[in-house]
Amino acid sequence: MKEYTVTATRVHGLWELDVPGVGVTQSTTAGGAEEMVRDYLDCLGVAEADTAPIAIVWHIAPEIDARIIEAREDAAKAAELQAQASRINRETVVLLKERGMTGRDIAAVLGISEQRVSQLSKAA
Known part of the structure; x- marks a missing residue:
């Protein structure tokens, strides 16, 4: 099963969700990003849209991105x-x-x- 690593970037009040090799979709909230990616994959006919592992990499600002990564690594x-x-x-x-x-x-x-x-x- 393919894993999708999605890049999420804040653009004009929305989250732009770049799915490499697939395309780009948007979400109004960070909490809804994964669901939007799954809906997008489903619309494109991806068979495993509901179950494929999805990792979202948030891009906000370099100093914040680094802190998010550090906090997640420390939590792990x-x-x-x-x-x-x-x-x-x-x-x-x-x-x-x-x-x-x-x-x-x-x-x-x-x-x-x-x-x-x-x-x-x-x-x-």
Whole structure:
């Protein structure tokens, strides 16, 4: 399935959506951009218009564009680190339970709530 990387640029109060190799369409709102691209692809007879991956690259001003990219990259890193911490906590909960520790003690040692200990125990 083809992925579409769309360049979105603000022009005269509208979002111009450039779909490389396909053409250009517009959206009145940033939130409606993906839907407009899908409608455009559908009008052109693209079979996977409803399901094709669409990535929108926003072009507002160079200094803002860079901040948007930085924020998204940082958010992705944070999500990855959060997943890693959850995995490590899950494994650690199991190890601490094997040593006979209570949920309350495990929560105190790991700096998490007893409810979270319970959740991690069930997930492990």
